[in-house]
Amino acid sequence: MSKNYTATIGLEIHAELKTQTKMFCGCRNNQEETRPNINVCPVCMAHPGTLPVINKEAVKCVLKVGKALGGNLADFTEFDRKNYFYPDIPKGYQISQYKHPLITGGVLNNIAITRIHLEEDTARSQHNDETHSLVDFNRGGLPLMELVTEPVITNAKDAVSFAKELQLALRYLDVSDANMEKGQMRVEANISVSKTNELGTKVEVKNLNSFRSVEGSIEYEKNRQISILEAGERVVQETRGWDENKSQTFSQRKKENSDDYRYFPDPDLPKLKLSEIKEFNNECLEKEIPTMPWEKRTQYKKLYNIKDEDIDLFIQTPKLAKFFEDTALALDNSIELITRATNYLVSDFVALLKENGWEKNKITSKYFAGIVKLAYESKISSRVAKDLIITTFKDGQISNNPQKDAETKGLLQKSDENELYAIIEAIKTENPAVVEDYRKGKISALQFLIGQGMKKTQGSANPQVLKQLFEKACD
Secondary structure (H helix, E strand, O other): OOOOOEEEEEEEEEEEOOOOEOOOOOOEOOOOOOOOOOOOOOOOOOOOOOOOOOOHHHHHHHHHHHHHOOOEEOOEEOOEEEEOOOOOOOOOEEEEOOOOOOEEOOEEOOEEEEEEEEEEOOOEEEEOOOOOEEEEOOOOOOEEEEEEEOOOEOOHHHHHHHHHHHHHHHHHOOOOOOOOOOOOEEEEEEEEEEOOOOOOOOEEEEEEOOHHHHHHHHHHHHHHHHHHHHOOOOOOOEEEEEEOOOOEEEEEEEOOOHHHHOOEEOOOOOOEEHHHOHHHOHHHHHHOOOOOHHHHHHHHHHHHOOOHHHHHHHHOOHHHHHHHHHHHHHOOOOHHHHHHHHHHHHHHHHHHHHHHOHHHOOOOHHHHHHHHHHHHOOOOOHHHHHHHHHHHHHHOOOOOOHHHHHHHOOOOOEOOHHHHHHHHHHHHHHOHHHHHHHHOOOHHHHHHHHHHHHHHOOOOEOHHHHHHHHHHHOO
C-alpha cells in the first residue's frame, strides 16, 4: 500500500448506563436478563397514548463522564426525535439529542472529544435464518451514552487505546460496566484516507464489539480505500459492517446524513435548565468523581516506584487498584515492602482472582500486608508466604493476625540449628547417593538436599540456615 496516504479516524462510542430503570420508563434495567421481552411496558413498546419520563440518574451519569473528561456541561439541554424505521424501534423514532447535547468538548488520551449525549438504546434483533428475525425488547429503551471524538485519530492503535481508556473511565465512575462482549459498549469508526490536507470520503464501520475488531476493521478499511483510490476509482460514502471470520468489512447500506433523520425536539419531554437542578451543580458532581486512571498512573509511579506494566495491571481493575492502595497504606507506604507486595500480587494474587473471581476472595488487604511483613522480616519463607496467600484467599483468615496464624500452623521460619539438624540427618540417610554427588563437587545435589529440607518443614525452614548446615554436615 502507498505510504503517501494519511488516514483520518473519528470514533462514535456507545455505552449502556447501569441505572436501575430504563431511560424513559420504569422498566428494570437488567442487562443480564436472558429471557426475551421480560422487562417491557407500554411506554418502551410505544403503545398509543403513553408518555416518556426522563431518568434523572442517567443524566447525572453522563454529566459525571463529561466532568471527568474536562468537557463543558450544558446549562440548557433537550431531547430530540431521530426518525427512522427499523423493527428494533417500535415508535418509528429514537429519542436522542441533536443540537443541545449534555456535554461538548473534553479530552481523553490527548484526543479531542466533540460531544457526549444521551439517548435510548434499540432492541436486540436476532436473525435466525434468511426467512425471519426475532426482536427482544429488553434492551430497548435502556439509557445509552454516546461519545463522539473529533476526526483527529490517524491510526488503529491510537483508536484502540482511546476506546480502552474510555472503558476504564466508565468503570471507575461506576456508570457502566462497558463489557464489549455483552454489547454494553459498542464502537463505530468513521474512516477516510487522503493524500492532501482535504479529508477523503468517510466510511462508517458499525457495531464493533471488541478491541480486536476495532483495530482490524480500521486497518482493513484504510487499505481497502487506498486500493480503490490507487485504481483510479472513487470511495463510496456508506455504512459497512465487520466480518470477524473473514477479517474484512462489507457494505450494509448507503450512509445517512442528519437531514435523513429529520431531527426535531421531542414535544413530550421537558427542556432542561441543568443549573436549576441541585444534584447537577458543580459541587455535587465533583464529590462523585473518583481519582481517575490517568491520575492513578502518575500517583503510583511517584509514590510507589513500581513498574509500568504492574501499574497498568492494577489500574485495569478498580477493585484491584483499591486492594493495592490499601495494602500499601498498611505497609506505611514503604517502597521496599510495597515492591515485595507487588510481586506477590502480580504473581500469586492476580492468578487466584482469574481462577476464582473477586467474590471468592476471603483475604483482606491488611492481612495481606501482614504476610508481606513476615516474609520481609524472614519470619516466614517466601514459599510459606505464597501458600498463606493461597489458603487464606480460599479458606479465609483464622484470625486478624497472620503471625499468630503462621504459629498455629507451625509455619514460622525455623532457624534453630538443633531443631533442623535432626531433619538434615534424616535427609542424608534417605539420600546417600545425592550426598556422595555433592561431596564430589556436584552443586545441584546441594540444591536438591535443601529442597528436601524445605519440603519436610513445609517451607518453614530458613533456606540459608539449611544451606550452611548441609554444607557442614556433608563435608
